[in-house]
Amino acid sequence: xxxxxxxxxxxxxxxxxxxxxxxxxxxxxxxxxxxxxxxxxxxxxxxxxxxxxxxxxxxxxxxxxxxxxxxxxxxxxxxxxxxxxxxxxxxxxxxxxxxxxxxxxxxxxxxxxxxxxxxxxxxxxxxxxxxxxxxxxxxxxxxxxxxxxxxxxxxxxxxxxxxxxxxxxxxxxxxxxxxxxxxxxxxxxxxxxxxxxxxxxxxxxxxxxxxxxxxxxxxxxxxxxxxxxxxxxxxxxxxxxxxxxxxxxxxxxxxxxxxxxxxxxxxxxxxxxxxxxxxxxxxxxxxxxxxxxxxxxxxxxxxxxxxxxxxxxxxxxxxxxxxxxxxxxxxxxxxxxxx
Amino acid sequence: xxxxxxxxxxxxxxxxxxxxxxxxxxxxxxxxxxxxxxxxxxxxxxxxxxxxxxxxxxxxxxxxxxxxxxxxxxxxxxxxxxxxxxxxxxxxxxxxxxxxxxxxxxxxxxxxxxxxxxxxxxxxxxxxxxxxxxxxxxxxxxxxxxxxxxxxxxxxxxxxxxxxxxxxxxxxxxxxxxxxxxxxxxxxxxxxxxxxxxxxxxxxxxxxxxxxxxxxxxxxxxxxxxxxxxxxxxxxxxxxxxxxxxxxxxxxxxxxxxxxxxxxxxxxxxxxxxxxxxxxxxxxxxxxxxxxxxxxxxxxxxxxxxxxxxxxxxxxxxxxxxxxxxxxxxxxxxxxxxxx
Numbered sequence: 252x253x254x255x256x257x258x259x260x261x262x263x264x265x266x267x268x269x270x271x272x273x274x275x276x277x278x279x280x281x282x283x284x285x286x287x288x289x290x291x292x293x294x295x296x297x298x299x300x301x302x303x304x305x306x307x308x309x310x311x312x313x314x315x316x317x318x319x320x321x322x323x324x325x326x327x328x329x330x331x332x333x334x335x336x337x338x339x340x341x342x343x344x345x346x347x348x349x350x351x352x353x354x355x356x357x358x359x360x361x362x363x364x365x366x367x368x369x370x371x372x373x374x375x376x377x378x379x380x381x382x383x384x385x386x387x388x389x390x391x392x393x394x395x396x397x398x399x400x401x402x403x404x405x406x407x408x409x410x411x412x413x414x415x416x417x418x419x420x421x422x423x424x425x426x427x428x429x430x431x432x433x434x435x436x437x438x439x440x441x442x443x444x445x446x447x448x449x450x451x452x453x454x455x456x457x458x459x460x461x462x463x464x465x466x467x468x469x470x471x472x473x474x475x476x477x478x479x480x481x482x483x484x485x486x487x488x489x490x491x492x493x494x495x496x497x498x499x500x501x502x503x504x505x506x507x508x509x510x511x512x513x514x515x516x517x518x519x520x521x522x523x524x525x526x527x528x529x530x531x532x533x534x535x536x537x538x539x540x541x542x543x544x545x546x547x548x549x550x551x552x553x554x555x556x557x558x559x560x561x562x563x564x565x566x567x568x569x570x571x572x573x574x575x576x577x578x579x580x581x582x583x584x585x586x587x588x589x590x
Numbered sequence: 591x592x593x594x595x596x597x598x599x600x601x602x603x604x605x606x607x608x609x610x611x612x613x614x615x616x617x618x619x620x621x622x623x624x625x626x627x628x629x630x631x632x633x634x635x636x637x638x639x640x641x642x643x644x645x646x647x648x649x650x651x652x653x654x655x656x657x658x659x660x661x662x663x664x665x666x667x668x669x670x671x672x673x674x675x676x677x678x679x680x681x682x683x684x685x686x687x688x689x690x691x692x693x694x695x696x697x698x699x700x701x702x703x704x705x706x707x708x709x710x711x712x713x714x715x716x717x718x719x720x721x722x723x724x725x726x727x728x729x730x731x732x733x734x735x736x737x738x739x740x741x742x743x744x745x746x747x748x749x750x751x752x753x754x755x756x757x758x759x760x761x762x763x764x765x766x767x768x769x770x771x772x773x774x775x776x777x778x779x780x781x782x783x784x785x786x787x788x789x790x791x792x793x794x795x796x797x798x799x800x801x802x803x804x805x806x807x808x809x810x811x812x813x814x815x816x817x818x819x820x821x822x823x824x825x826x827x828x829x830x831x832x833x834x835x836x837x838x839x840x841x842x843x844x845x846x847x848x849x850x851x852x853x854x855x856x857x858x859x860x861x862x863x864x865x866x867x868x869x870x871x872x873x874x875x876x877x878x879x880x881x882x883x884x885x886x887x888x889x890x891x892x893x894x895x896x897x898x899x900x901x902x903x904x905x906x907x908x909x910x911x912x913x914x915x916x917x918x919x920x921x922x923x924x925x926x927x928x929x930x
Binding site: 312314343344345346347348351352354356359360361362363364365373374377378422425426 | 831844
């Protein structure tokens, strides 16, 4: 995406670069990622494990562990202000209050020795300076808000006393406590049962609409994305390979990797046939292939793919006009669209 | 949100914890769906019973500390050792309660004599009552044990915790410093350091034990903090805007303190034995302070003609050390979730 500076955007990540300095060498986990989300919209960031989607999110939140991870370039504009140049103190006041994060495994993301009420109340005590009693009352309200049955009776329970779905609701309650403008959800439903997944996803979507929050949904599950996302960014080996509005992407993917992902979803009408799988494995970040990082696994790969890294080409939509936010990092995006 | 969805939500989610909790597991999925009670009204019982793999009464467990207390109260080892320690501490504070004699006053004419009416443990080399001296000796041992452990635990966990939390050069510096103290042989160190001290009170000994004991605790504390620091909830706390101090005190410390407590409780017993050893060697406590170590030392040369002089203070020392080490074991069992 090569967009003009835009201060009205809620979050605008530009050319973000993160590297891990390890004993085995320097791994570029995020190699120039740009994406953005507007208030009230949902961006889904899609990718396999190790594609850099979570690292990007942690860099945006400012919770990378350094060392070994270092942000080496780019900007993270939140309402036009660059988070990366803020002082640690300023940044901390943004975290939690203006932007919050939901983690994959709520059991490990909640402190086991504190009651959920204490952890929810802490948000108000730290950021709003509320008294313990008022904060406790707000905690019960929050638990009601995320539809935890008998919230008043359960506020003094410990995280391990809740079911997985309930714990994720508490995680969500903590994230929305201060009504942030942006929520980053890092695989919020991966650790849950399928039935509970849909409920948690719907709750998240409902809260996003109610508070007009921007939502960045990090996932590897295309099925979860389809219902709730507005835009999708597909990541591979630390870079964005395709961005598109969700319907466009499902209907006409412009990158062979995206197509591969879509083809590998099990479908009822394919019953009895062999399920498609993208051949090979994602590259190690220490040895990213030259040229297009996807070329060793790509059915469409030509000589140029081995030598020349494709830029993000702008891709027109179905009516052949250049659509904002539609791009593909494939030399042969035209062929892919028409396929 | 469409209405049908909400109904669906309350049904499945309300039932899920009931199946995982301590409630009746007999109901199959189909049973639950057909016969399931009113799903909209909150049913308190089933999900207020947490799942406890180790058994125990359902509904009575609450987190690590209350679980640990729950286990401890039922552990005979804990009860016995706690009672012994309670007795020892009481005697250390008020020795007059069970011994009305004077530990300093001797009758040389009765030197080394065996038990006599009113003097059940006999007399020592200077004709002092062994029973009275054994009772009064508890004070020195308990004081040294508790103060040295408290000091070493405090110093060690603060330094080790900070090293683990901040890492980097601070960690490197503290870890090397701890290694230096770790490398000092404790008896040789005692002979060197304490031989220049002229005071016979407990405080130089306490100081010495703290000085050589903190590295052990600091290593445990550092390792524990490093482990806890990597947990998601610490990152989550940071993601929700908690400061470093708050993260360390509220989220890391309570989760990291259990191993420190365990090691400290066990160390308490060994510190008491160490005090006796140093006193035996003549560099720990010195007369007129009454100490088991001193009495064992003076009795050791007479072991063949007056074994009772050695037996009683040595027995008291063994019992005390045993009680504290047993307490440490019980606490470790209760605090280590993997042993449940």
